Amino acid sequence: MADKKNLLLLFDHPTEPVFMDKGGNKTVFEMPDSYMTENYGGLCKSVQKRISADRDPKVFVREISIPDLSYPESLKRNEPFSLFVKSHRQKAGHLIEVFLTLKSVDHLQSVAVYARDRVHPVLFNYALSVALLHRKDTQGLDLPSFWQTFPDRFVDSAVMQKLREESYVVQNIAQRRPIVIPTKYTASDLEPEHRLWYFREDMGVNLHHWHWHLIYPIEITPGADRSIVDKDRRGELFYYMHQQVIARYNAERFSNHLGRVKPFNNLTDTIAEGYFPKMDSLVASRAFPPRFDNTRLSDVNRPVDQLRVGINDMNLWSSRILEAIHQGFVINRNEEKIYLDDVKGIDILGNMIEATVLSPNQTMYGDIHNMGHILIAYSHDPTNRHLEFPGVMGDSSTAMRDPIFYKWHAYIDDIFQEHKRILPAYRADELSYQDMEVLSIKVESRGLQNRLTTFFKESDVDLSRGMDFQPRGNVMVRLTHLQHHPFKYTFVVNNTSGARRYGYARIFMAPKVDENGYEMLFADQRLMMIELDKFLILVPPGRQTFTRDSTSSSVTIPFERTFRDLSNSSETPNTPESQENFFCGCGWPNHMLVPKGRAEGMSFDLFIMVSNYDNDRVDQNGPDGCSTAPSYCGLRDRLYPDRKSMGYPFDRLPRTNVITLDHFLTSNMKTAEITITHDSTIEKLPSLANRNRN
Ligand code: CUO
Numbered sequence: 001m002a003d004k005k006n007l008l009l010l011f012d013h014p015t016e017p018v019f020m021d022k023g024g025n026k027t028v029f030e031m032p033d034s035y036m037t038e039n040y041g042g043l044c045k046s047v048q049k050r051i052s053a054d055r056d057p058k059v060f061v062r063e064i065s066i067p068d069l070s071y072p073e074s075l076k077r078n079e080p081f082s083l084f085v086k087s088h089r090q091k092a093g094h095l096i097e098v099f100l101t102l103k104s105v106d107h108l109q110s111v112a113v114y115a116r117d118r119v120h121p122v123l124f125n126y127a128l129s130v131a132l133l134h135r136k137d138t139q140g141l142d143l144p145s146f147w148q149t150f151p152d153r154f155v156d157s158a159v160m161q162k163l164r165e166e167s168y169v170v171q172n173i174a175q176r177r178p179i180v181i182p183t184k185y186t187a188s189d190l191e192p193e194h195r196l197w198y199f200r201e202d203m204g205v206n207l208h209h210w211h212w213h214l215i216y217p218i219e220i221t222p223g224a225d226r227s228i229v230d231k232d233r234r235g236e237l238f239y240y241m242h243q244q245v246i247a248r249y250n251a252e253r254f255s256n257h258l259g260r261v262k263p264f265n266n267l268t269d270t271i272a273e274g275y276f277p278k279m280d281s282l283v284a285s286r287a288f289p290p291r292f293d294n295t296r297l298s299d300v301n302r303p304v305d306q307l308r309v310g311i312n313d314m315n316l317w318s319s320r321i322l323e324a325i326h327q328g329f330v331i332n333r334n335e336e337k338i339y340l341d342d343v344k345g346i347d348i349l350g351n352m353i354e355a356t357v358l359s360p361n362q363t364m365y366g367d368i369h370n371m372g373h374i375l376i377a378y379s380h381d382p383t384n385r386h387l388e389f390p391g392v393m394g395d396s397s398t399a400m401r402d403p404i405f406y407k408w409h410a411y412i413d414d415i416f417q418e419h420k421r422i423l424p425a426y427r428a429d430e431l432s433y434q435d436m437e438v439l440s441i442k443v444e445s446r447g448l449q450n451r452l453t454t455f456f457k458e459s460d461v462d463l464s465r466g467m468d469f470q471p472r473g474n475v476m477v478r479l480t481h482l483q484h485h486p487f488k489y490t491f492v493v494n495n496t497s498g499a500r501r502y503g504y505a506r507i508f509m510a511p512k513v514d515e516n517g518y519e520m521l522f523a524d525q526r527l528m529m530i531e532l533d534k535f536l537i538l539v540p541p542g543r544q545t546f547t548r549d550s551t552s553s554s555v556t557i558p559f560e561r562t563f564r565d566l567s568n569s570s571e572t573p574n575t576p577e578s579q580e581n582f583f584c585g586c587g588w589p590n591h592m593l594v595p596k597g598r599a600e601g602m603s604f605d606l607f608i609m610v611s612n613y614d615n616d617r618v619d620q621n622g623p624d625g626c627s628t629a630p631s632y633c634g635l636r637d638r639l640y641p642d643r644k645s646m647g648y649p650f651d652r653l654p655r656t657n658v659i660t661l662d663h664f665l666t667s668n669m670k671t672a673e674i675t676i677t678h679d680s681t682i683e684k685l686p687s688l689a690n691r692n693r694n
Contacts (some may be wrong), residue, residue, distance in 0.1 A: 001104075001105070001106055002059075002062075002104075002106040003059075003105075004105045004137065004138050004141060005141065006027075006109065007105070007108065007109060007128070007132065007141070008023075008142070008143065008144065009022035009023045009027060009029075010022075010112055010116055010124075010128065011125060011143065011144050011465070012144075012149070012465050013466070013467075013468045014121040014122075014124070014150065014283075015121050015282060015468045015469075016469060017039075017040055017044075017047075017117055018031070018113055018116040018117050019031060019036075019040070019047060019048055020047070020051065021048075021051045021052050023057075024464075024472065025056065025057060026051065026052040026053070026056040026057070027052075027056065027057040028051070028052045028056070028058055029058075029059045029061050029113055030048075030059065030060050030061060031044070031061040031113055031114075032061065032063035034063060035061070035063070035110075035114045037117045039117075061109060061110055062106055062109075062110050063110070064107055064110045064111070066111060066114050067098050067111065069094075069095065069098065069114075069118065069119065071090075071094045072091040072092065072094050072095040072119045072120075072123060072127070073118050073119055074091065075088060075091050075119070075120045075123060076120070077118075077119070077120050077121065077283070078283060078284050078285065079284070079304075079389075080281070080283075080284060080389045080390050080394060080395075081120045081122040081123045081126075081283075082373075082377070082390060082394045083126070083218070083395075083396055084370040084371075084374050084377070084394060084395075084396075085305050085307060085370075086219070086306070086355075086370070088123070089217075089218065090219060091123060092123050092126050092130075093217075093219040093220050093221045094221050095115065095123065095124070095127035096131055096217070096220070096221075096228070097220065097221045097224045098111060099111065099112065099127060099131030099135075100131050100134060100135060100224075100225070100228075105137055108131070108135070108138070112128055120283070121283050122150065122283060125146070125149060125150070126214065129143055129214055130214065130217055130228065133214075134227075134228050144465055145562070145563075145585065146207060146214075147206075147207055147463075147466075148462075148465045148466055149465060150283075150397070150466055151282075151463040151466040151467070151477075152279060152281055152282035152283075152466070153206075153279065153395070153397045153398050154203045154206060154207075154397070155279070155463070155477060156181060156182070156185050156186075156278050156279065157278060157279050157280040157287070158185075158278070159179050159181050159477060160280065160282075162179045163179050163467060163475045163477065164467070164470055166179060166475055167464075167470045167473065167475045168470060171471065173473040176473070176475060176476070177688040178460045178476035178478040178685075178688065179475075179476070179477050179478065180477075180478045181477050181478065181479045181480070183197070183198070183480045184197050185278060186201065186275075186277065186401075192258060193258075193273050193403045195256040195257075195258065196249070196252055196253065196256060196258075196403070198456070198480075198481065198482050198596070199248075199249065199252045199482070199592070200400055200401050200402070200403065200405075201401050202481055202482070202589065202592060203461075203479060203481070203562070203563070204481070204559075204562040204563070204588075204589025204591060204592060205400055205588075206397055206398065206400050206401065207589070208557075208562075208586065208587060208589060209396055209400050210397035211585050211586040211587075211633075212396075212586055212632070212633060213396040215586050216229075216231065216234050216237065216238065218354055218355065218356035219356070220357055226357065226358075229356055229357050229358060230358060231634065232634065232639045232640050233347050233634070233640045233646070234347075234350070234351070234356070234358075234634075235347040235348060235349065235350025235351035235352075235356070235358065236347040236640075236645075237633075237634055237640070237646065238350040239349070239353075239416045239646070240632070240646035240647055241632045241633075242409050242412065242413065243416065243527075243647065244531060244555075244588075244647075245400075245409065246261065246406060246410050246413055246527075247510070247527065247528050247529060247530050248530055248592075248595065249261060249406045250528050251510070251511055251528060251530060251604075252596060254511045254514075254515060254595075254602070255595050255596040255597050255598055255678070256596070257515075257598075258515070259515040260514075260515060260528075261406045261407055261410045262407060262410065263410035263413075263414050264404065264407035264408050264410070264411050265414065267311045267315070267372075267375070268297075268311060269296075270295060271291065271294070271295050271296070271297070271376070271379070271404055271407075272293060273293070273403040273407075274290065274291050274292045274294075274295070275290060275291050275391070275392065275402040275403060275404065276290040276291075277290065277392050277398070277401060277402075281389070282466070282468065284389055286389055288389070288391060288392050288398065289380050289388050289390070289391050290391070291376070291379055291380060291391050291402070292380075295379045295380070296379075297375045297379050297382075298382040298383075299311060299312075299382060300371075300374055300375055300382045301382065301383050301384075302378065302382075302383065302384045303384075304384060307374060309367075309374060309375060313371070314366075314368060314372065314375070316366070317366030318368060318415065320364060320365055321349070321352065321353065321365055321368065321415060322415065322418060324340065324352075324365070325340065325349070325418050325419045325422070326422070328340055330348060330352065330360050330361065330364075330365070331360075331364060332360035332361050333361050338360055342423045342424070342645070343645075345419055345423075346416065346645065346646075348360060349415075349416060350416075352365045353365075353368055353369050353412060353415060354369050354370070355368070355369065368412075369412055372408050372411075372412070373393050373394060373399065374390070374394065376391070376393045376402075376404055376408065377390035377391045377392070377394030378390055378391075378394070379391070393405060393408075417527070420652055420653070421653055423652050423653075425652055425653055425654055425655040426649055426654075426655065427655060428666050431649055431666045431669075432667065432668055433503065433610060433611055433612045433668040434497070435495060435497035435501075436493065436494070436495055436496075436497070436501060436503060436539065436610055436612070436667075436668050437493070437494040437496070437667045438492070438493055438608055438609075438610050438667070438668055438669060438670040439491075439492040439493065439494055439543070439670070440491060440492045440670060440672075441489065441490070441491040441492075441507075441606060441608045441671070441672050442489070442490050442672055443487045443490075443550075443606060443672070443674055444487060444488050444490065445484075445485045445486065445487035445488070450606075450672055450673065450674040450675065451601075451674065451675050451676075451677065452487055452594055452675070452676045453484065453485050453597075453676075453677050453678075454483065454484045454594060454595075454596050454597055454676060454677070454678045454679070455482075455483060455484070455485075455679040455680075455681060456481065456482060456680075456681075456682045456683070457480070457481060457482075457483040457591075457682065457683040458478055458479070458480050458682065458684050459478070459479055459481065459559070459563065459685070460476045460477070460478050460479075460685060461476065461477055461563045462474045462475065462476050463476070463477055478685060480682060482591060482592060482596055483591045484550075484593065486549065486550050487549075487550045488547055488548065488549050489507060489533070489548045489550075489608075490545060490546070491505070491545070491546050491608055491670070492544070492545050493537070493539050493543070493546065493610055494542070494543050494544075495539040495540065495541050495542060495543075495544065496541075497541065498541050500538060500541065501538075501539050501612075501613075502536060502537070502539070502612075502613035502617075503537045503538075503611065503613055503668075504534065504537075504610065504612075504613050504616045504642070505533070505534065505535050505536075505537050505546070505608060505609075506531075506533075506534050506608065506609045506610075506648070506649070507531075507532045507533040507534070507548075507606070507607065507608050508529040508530060508531055508606075508650065509529070509530050509532055509594070509604050509605065509607065509674070510528040510530060510604065510605055511525075511528060511603070511604055511605075512604055512605050519660065520660075520661075521659060521660060522654050522659060522660055522661055522663065522664055523653065525605070525660075525661055526650040526651075526654070527650075529607070529647075529650040530595075531554075531555055531631055532553060532555065532594075533548060533550075533552070533553045533555070534554045535548065536613060537610065539610075550593060550594075553593060553629075554629065554631045555587065555593075555629055555631045555632050556588045556589065556590035556592075556593050557585070557586070557587030557588070557589065557590060557629050558590050559590055561585065561587070562591075586629060586632070587629025587632065587633055588629065594676060596678050597677055597678045598677070599677070599678050599679075600677075601677045602675065602677075603673055603674070603675055604673070604674050604675075604676060605671050605672075605673060605674075606671060606672045606673070606674045607661070607670075607671050608669065608670050608671075609649060609668060609669045610668050610669075611644070611648075611649075611668065615643065615644075616642055616643050616644055618639045618641055620639050631646075649664075
C-alpha cells in the first residue's frame with residue numbers, strides 16, 4: 001500500500017522528470033515502463049542508477065489503467081497557467097476530479113506519477129494540492145509552500161542565477177552562502193509607487209494570496225461534487241479578504257505619504273503605473289512581461305486559451321451587477337429572483353463577481369473580476385500577436401506585486417460597498433451589549449504603552465526544492481522584510497449582569513488622519529479599519545482585565561509557518577496541529593500585521609468591541625479545525641466561526657449623526673490612540689559562511 005507521504009515528493013523539482021531523485025535523500029519512484037514519456041523512453045533506469053544507489057529509498061508505483069487525461073494535457077507544459085482563465089480552471093478542474101475520485105492512495109500515486117510529466121507543472125501542483133486537501137485519505141500532510149516549489153515567482157531572476165552558481169560551484173553545503181535579495185530592486189526612487197515595495201513584493205503576502213485562492217477553488221467539472229467550491233460563505237470571504245488587503249495597503253500608503261489607492265473604475269483610462277517584475281518563469285523559461293507607464297487596455301482575443309473579452313463586456317457586466325444591487329435582487333438561470341438580503345446578499349455577490357460555479361447566472365453577470373486580471377495581464381499583447389505571456393496580474397502568486405492589483409481590487413471593492421451602502425445601518429441597541437462595558441484598552445510593547453515600532457529584518461529561507469537541474473542541497477536566500485516588535489493588548493471589561501457572560505472581542509485599527517492631515521470621518525475610516533484580532537472571552541461578574549498577545553492574532557500565521565522548511569519539520573504528521581497545517585498555511589503573514597508607520601510616528605485609532613457571543617456564536621460539531629487565521633481564511637470543513645457579517649461592525653454605513661469614530665462608540669466599545677514608529681535600522685543576520693573552512 002502506498003504511503004501518502006510519498007505523494008509530497010511529487011511537488012519537488014517540478015520541471016525535472018518524475019523519475020529523478022526527490023526529497024533530499026535520493027528517493028526515486030520505480031515506475032512502470034508504460035508510464036514513461038516519449039522524451040526519455042528507456043533512459044529512466046540508467047539515469048536512476050546514476051543518481052540513486054541501491055540502498056537509497058525507492059517508491060514502487062503500481063501499474064493501473066490510467067483515466068483519460070487528454071483534456072488537462074492539452075495545456076502545453078511551457079505555456080502560462082492561470083486560475084483567472086476559465087479554460088485553464090476547467091482543465092485543472094478535470095484533473096482535480098480525476099484525483100478526487102480514485103479509490104485509494106495507491107491509485108492516486110499511480111495516476112499522479114503518470115500525470116506529472118504530461119500536464120503543466122503549475123496545473124499539476126494546483127490540482128494535486130486541491131485533491132490532497134479534500135480527499136479523506138490524504139489528510140494530515142504538510143504540503144510544501146508554493147514559494148518552495150516555484151521560487152521563480154517570488155524572487156528576482158538575478159538572484160536565481162546566483163543561486164545556480166552557488167549550488168554548482170560550492171559542493172560543500174556548509175560552505176554555501178545565502179544569496180542576498182536586494183531590497184528595492186524593481187524600481188528606483190523616481191517611482192513614488194516603489195515606496196510600497198516591501199508590501200507588494202513580500203513573499204508572505206504573495207504566498208497568502210496564492211494559498212487563499214488554492215483553498216477556495218472556483219471551478220469544478222460539471223456534475224462533480226460541488227463541496228470543494230461550495231464552502232460556507234466563500235463568496236463573502238472573497239469580498240472580505242480582499243477588502244482587508246486594500247485597507248492594509250491604504251495604511252501603508254499613508255505611512256509612505258501617499259494618498260489612498262484610486263479605484264481603476266474606467267477601463268478606458270490609461271494605467272499610469274507601470275510595473276517591471278524582473279522575474280523569469282521557471283516553467284516557461286521566459287521573463288514575466290512588464291507593463292509600461294500609461295498603458296491602455298485593449299480587448300483581449302487569444303483563441304489558444306479560448307479567451308475573448310472586451311471592455312464592452314466588462315462595462316455590461318458591471319452595469320448589470322450594479323443594477324442587481326440597486327434593485328436588491330439578482331436573476332438566476334431559471335429567471336427567478338434571488339434577493340440580496342443583509343445576510344446572504346454579499347455572499348451571492350462574491351460568487352457572482354468572482355464567477356465561481358456558485359454564481360447564480362454567469363451568462364448574465366459574467367466574469368468581471370477574473371477578466372479584469374486578464375485584460376491587465378495581457379495589456380502588452382492582447383491578441384497574441386507577439387506570442388507573449390501574461391504579466392504578473394495573470395497569476396494569484398504574483399498579482400499582488402503590481403500596483404494595479406490594488407487599483408483593480410479597490411474597484412471590485414467599490415462594487416461590494418455599493419451593496420453594503422444600501423443595507424440599514426446598525427442601530428445603537430444592536431451594537432450594544434447590555435450590562436457589558438469596556439472601560440479601557442491599551443497596547444504594550446517592550447515596556448512602552450500605546451507605541452509600536454516597526455523595522456526591517458533579514459531572514460534566510462531555503463529554496464532548494466524548487467531549484468531544478470542543479471546539484472542538490474540547501475540553497476538559501478536572504479530576504480529583508482518588514483517586522484514589528486511583538487505587543488500585547490490589555491483591556492478592562494465591566495460585567496454588571498451579575499452572571500458569567502461570553503463576549504467576542506473584536507480588535508481593529510485604522511489611521512487617525514487622512515492623507516491631507518485631517519481627522520478621518522467615520523464614513524472613510526470604516527473602510528480602512530484593519531482587523532487585528534477576534535477571540536472569545538469569558539467575563540466573570542465585575543471588572544476583569546484581559547490580555548492578549550499580538551502573535552495569537554486570528555488573521556495571521558506565524559513567520560515560521562510562512563517560511564519554515566517542511567522537509568526538516570519535526571512535527572509528526574498525526575498531531576492535530578499538523579493535520580490542519582495545509583489549511584493553516586493560509587493566513588496573513590504575522591510580520592505584516594501592523595503597518596510600517598513613519599519615522600516621526602504615525603497615529604492610529606485602536607478599537608475594541610466586545611459583542612454578545614450569544615448573538616455571534618455558530619454552533620457546530622466536530623474537531624476544532626484550523627484556528628490559525630480563521631478571520632481571513634475560514635475553518636476547514638466547518639462554518640465560518642462568526643454569525644455576524646465579515647468586517648462587523650464596520651461593514652455598513654453608520655447610523656445618522658455618526659460623523660467620527662467617537663460618535664459610533666457604544667459602551668461595549670473603546671478606542672485608544674496609538675503611535676506606530678518606523679525604525680530605519682535593519683536587523684541583520686550574522687555574516688555569511690566562511691569559505692576558508694574545509
Ligand atoms: Cu485574489 Cu483578484 O483575486 O486576486
